[in-house]
Amino acid sequence: MVKKKEEENSFEYSYRRIGEIVDELESSIEEKSLEEIISAYQEGLTLLKICREKLEEAELKIEKINSQF
Amino acid sequence: MEEIFSNDIPLTVSELTREIKISLESQFTPIAVTGEISSFKRAYPSGHCYFSLKDANAQISCNLWKTRYQHLKFEPKEGMTVIVRGRISVYEPRGSYAIDVASMSEAGIGDFQIAYQKLKARLFAEGLFNESNKKPLPEFPVNIAIITSESGAVIEDFKRVAENRYPLFTLYLFPVTVQGKGSAESVCRAIASANKYKVKFDIIILARGGGSPEDLWTFNEESVARAIFASEIPIVSAIGHEIDYPISDFVADMRAPTPSAAAEMILPDRNELLESLKQSKAVIRNSVTGIIQEYKEFLNNTEKNYVFKRPKDMMNEFKLRLDEKYEKLGREVSDRIKKLKEGLEYTGSILEKIGPDATLRRGYTI
Numbered sequence: 185m186v187k188k189k190e191e192e193n194s195f196e197y198s199y200r201r202i203g204e205i206v207d208e209l210e211s212s213i214e215e216k217s218l219e220e221i222i223s224a225y226q227e228g229l230t231l232l233k234i235c236r237e238k239l240e241e242a243e244l245k246i247e248k249i250n251s252q253f
Numbered sequence: 254m255e256e257i258f259s260n261d262i263p264l265t266v267s268e269l270t271r272e273i274k275i276s277l278e279s280q281f282t283p284i285a286v287t288g289e290i291s292s293f294k295r296a297y298p299s300g301h302c303y304f305s306l307k308d309a310n311a312q313i314s315c316n317l318w319k320t321r322y323q324h325l326k327f328e329p330k331e332g333m334t335v336i337v338r339g340r341i342s343v344y345e346p347r348g349s350y351a352i353d354v355a356s357m358s359e360a361g362i363g364d365f366q367i368a369y370q371k372l373k374a375r376l377f378a379e380g381l382f383n384e385s386n387k388k389p390l391p392e393f394p395v396n397i398a399i400i401t402s403e404s405g406a407v408i409e410d411f412k413r414v415a416e417n418r419y420p421l422f423t424l425y426l427f428p429v430t431v432q433g434k435g436s437a438e439s440v441c442r443a444i445a446s447a448n449k450y451k452v453k454f455d456i457i458i459l460a461r462g463g464g465s466p467e468d469l470w471t472f473n474e475e476s477v478a479r480a481i482f483a484s485e486i487p488i489v490s491a492i493g494h495e496i497d498y499p500i501s502d503f504v505a506d507m508r509a510p511t512p513s514a515a516a517e518m519i520l521p522d523r524n525e526l527l528e529s530l531k532q533s534k535a536v537i538r539n540s541v542t543g544i545i546q547e548y549k550e551f552l553n554n555t556e557k558n559y560v561f562k563r564p565k566d567m568m569n570e571f572k573l574r575l576d577e578k579y580e581k582l583g584r585e586v587s588d589r590i591k592k593l594k595e596g597l598e599y600t601g602s603i604l605e606k607i608g609p610d611a612t613l614r615r616g617y618t619i
Contacts, residue, residue, distance in 0.1 A: 224541075
């Protein structure tokens with residue numbers, strides 16, 4: 185469960201999910217109800233914001249391993 | 254000679270160097286020496302060449318002037334075994350000595366080259382370079398291990414590129430000695446530890462900056478090749494410059510020409526990602542506003558549809574019909590009244606004619 189949560193917080197998860205939403209909206213929008221479309225739209229915009237913030241605010245973390253390995 | 258060294262009055266550095274120069278230059282001329290070419294450099298714009306001639310235990314600097322270089326019948330390359338003819342010359346300002354090359358000929362491939370070629374052929378035959386054994390690299394690495402010297406420029410270069418490109422990961426530095434005695438063991442140990450580390454790494458980078466073929470030799474060691482092959486985690490070999498192809502490059506899952514190129518190859522580009530997000534945003538926006546527009550138009554059209562206006566039309570029709578009926582009814586009633594009236598008038602006139610009043614008026618004649 186913790187693992188899953190971690191994955192969902194990752195840049196990769198959000199970035200890929202945006203791709204899926206774009207594909208869904210581009211290919212099969214006619215088959216969706218208005219509610220489904222609006223919820224996809226809201227999820228997409230939320231994830232877009234998360235991804236952009238991550239890319240713009242991230243700082244490289246560095247850890248040195250003790251040479252006794 | 255004897256009296257110079259036993260003299261109590263000290264010599265100046267220049268005087269001593271002068272004596273060494275005379276002594277060496279007169280004793281070692283002309284000479285022919287064989288060895289392997291190492292650290293070959295052609296200086297620009299002068300066109301003079303400088304290299305070392307070496308064997309397993311010693312090396313000597315060589316100067317090959319431009320005019321003599323132009324007369325060579327072959328292109329000197331790293332690792333080549335050559336026979337050099339010339340004389341020893343001492344360069345006083347630096348107190349160094351070198352062979353002043355008069356001519357040079359090829360003597361076959363050097364020992365280092367032979368060892369390299371042999372090992373490469375053997376490991377290839379064993380399948381260590383097979384494409385089918387290469388592991389794919391993740392698109393968005395989260396934890397990266399870098400095995401390199403902690404003091405070199407490599408780690409700084411890598412950090413700089415990573416920070417600009419995609420700083421969304423944690424870099425774990427496994428400091429090792431990258432050349433000399435014990436370096437191969439140190440690299441092998443680091444690869445094994447990275448595989449067992451508590452954090453699961455997405456990629457291991459094996460990196461070392463540029464150097465002579467001897468400096469890079471660690472990455473031609475069989476033990477290093479086997480450690481790379483045994484790694485469960487994909488390994489990127491980023492050793493030396495573009496021109497260097499150590500054995501580690503062939504065994505690794507990916508070869509990068511230089512350590513900074515490794516950062517560019519394994520990390521996505523932040524600017525490209527931002528651009529792609531922008532496009533995704535446009536697609537999401539447009540498709541949703543598009544569909545909402547469609548719904549709106551549909552509603553508008555439906556509202557204007559005949560079916561929805563029908564009740565009013567029906568009412569109007571009823572009204573019209575009612576009016577017609579009313580009119581007709583009115584006409585019929587007044588017709589009846591008129592007819593009754595006419596009938597009454599007629600009866601009245603008859604009665605009048607035959608009634609007693611009229612008879613009286615006509616007069617009775619008896």
